[in-house]
Amino acid sequence: MGEIVEPYRIKVVEPIPVTTRAQREQALRRVHHNLFGLRADEVTIDLLTDSGTGALSAAQWAAGMAGDAYAGSRSFYHFRGVVRDLTSYPCVLPVHQGRAAERILFSALLTPGRITLSNTHFDTTRANIELTGCQAVDLPCPQARDLDSDEPFKGNIDLHRLEDALRGPDASRIALVILTLTNNGEAGQPVSMDNLARAAAPCREHAVPLFLDAARFAENAWLVTQHEAAYRDMSPRQVAEQAFRLADGCLMSAKKDGIVHIGGFLGLRDRSLAERCELLLIATEGFPTYGGLAGRDMDMDAHGLTEVTEPDYLRARADAARHLAGLAREAGIAIVEPPGLHALYLNAGRLLPHIPAHRFPGHALACRLYLEGGIRSVELGSLYLGSEDENGAPVTAAPYELVRLALPRRTYGLGHLNHVGEILAATVKDKERIPGYRLVERPPLLRHFRCKLEPIPH
Numbered sequence: 001m002g003e004i005v006e007p008y009r010i011k012v013v014e015p016i017p018v019t020t021r022a023q024r025e026q027a028l029r030r031v032h033h034n035l036f037g038l039r040a041d042e043v044t045i046d047l048l049t050d051s052g053t054g055a056l057s058a059a060q061w062a063a064g065m066a067g068d069a070y071a072g073s074r075s076f077y078h079f080r081g082v083v084r085d086l087t088s089y090p091c092v093l094p095v096h097q098g099r100a101a102e103r104i105l106f107s108a109l110l111t112p113g114r115i116t117l118s119n120t121h122f123d124t125t126r127a128n129i130e131l132t133g134c135q136a137v138d139l140p141c142p143q144a145r146d147l148d149s150d151e152p153f154k155g156n157i158d159l160h161r162l163e164d165a166l167r168g169p170d171a172s173r174i175a176l177v178i179l180t181l182t183n184n185g186e187a188g189q190p191v192s193m194d195n196l197a198r199a200a201a202p203c204r205e206h207a208v209p210l211f212l213d214a215a216r217f218a219e220n221a222w223l224v225t226q227h228e229a230a231y232r233d234m235s236p237r238q239v240a241e242q243a244f245r246l247a248d249g250c251l252m253s254a255k256k257d258g259i260v261h262i263g264g265f266l267g268l269r270d271r272s273l274a275e276r277c278e279l280l281l282i283a284t285e286g287f288p289t290y291g292g293l294a295g296r297d298m299d300m301d302a303h304g305l306t307e308v309t310e311p312d313y314l315r316a317r318a319d320a321a322r323h324l325a326g327l328a329r330e331a332g333i334a335i336v337e338p339p340g341l342h343a344l345y346l347n348a349g350r351l352l353p354h355i356p357a358h359r360f361p362g363h364a365l366a367c368r369l370y371l372e373g374g375i376r377s378v379e380l381g382s383l384y385l386g387s388e389d390e391n392g393a394p395v396t397a398a399p400y401e402l403v404r405l406a407l408p409r410r411t412y413g414l415g416h417l418n419h420v421g422e423i424l425a426a427t428v429k430d431k432e433r434i435p436g437y438r439l440v441e442r443p444p445l446l447r448h449f450r451c452k453l454e455p456i457p458h
């Protein structure tokens, strides 16, 4: 068998747009060099996100046909049964996507002035915590700072800082600990079971609830079976079950490891907390047996949650990411090591040293990948995290200038990845001529989505 054998064959196809360089140049000008503004039919390989972009299986589509909706829906009971088996949480509240679960949980649990701790809060998680008047504090492990190290669990929480915080002067303000699996804010690096168990113990001791942000629980479980000796003989499903059992509940964006286009849930052990959440669910999402979803979404999600831990599926996904990582390294582009499963992170800061942080090397690389080969990616650097003064002079820069190539589930094959590799190689050949960018219009909030930019000619 070859290097990457996807454990499925193709039943439905969608043509992908093929454009000329002149068309892409024109499109970039039209969207003011902001790739979020591109229309999907201007993008050949869309690596913007792995969220809600995966391909459903035949079994998921078939399950969707049986979906029903609203009070007491069959789909809900099917969905709840699957989630309970996987997680062990008795209370399961369906929601339309992960951030709805965040808003509901934090509104029910947090009061202004409290603190939440995490290996790294995902950005909507942080935003929903801050909206309740609380402070979200990240405690990534020190190894996360070394982008080149191939330590397998750089997504871990720093256990010393966690214990210090739980015993420290602000301990009474700590309302919640959240472990993000895998750690999307730290380049998708996984969390070991040892770290999870050793974080759970002091949380229990200090009666602070521990929640999992489980968006990529199956990918985390796969990496545990590959790199954590005590779990080598377990299946990813068994590891995932153990992980959920170490926590008091979870927030789930099913658009990732539920392999659905829309959906999510909140899983809880605490029934009185679940009752408070249910009231908010009814007021803002929908009745507790559909939570803003169609019945078919819950049925498809129930199937996706089962398919996603299949070892052959996860192995092929890991192989694909590793293959792309090899192509990037061959092209001379450093990546955040080791590659995970859901995305590859290119070190644009190192590739383009002639572009300073406030001229956005990550954004410059992302624009060039689009121009060269119609590939859409996303900058995770100073355009996303930095700030400048009125005149464009730098005030704060991101710690790293990265570009994320996200890998939608079961969507792109080896040929597509090889095309991305060719474009990476072509881009590197000409890298000194890649221009930096200046902002010409910046919205006050979440500027990277809607800002306008222009290249600065050499």
Ligand SMILES: Cc1ncc(COP(=O)(O)O)c(C=O)c1O
Pocket (backbone or CB within 6 Å): 051, 097, 098, 099, 100, 122, 124, 125, 180, 184, 213, 215, 253, 254, 255, 264
């Ligand atoms: C780790 C993590 N948590 C939460 C979310 C939010 O989920 P959603 O996009 O479904 O609202 C995301 C989305 O990317 C995520 O990656």
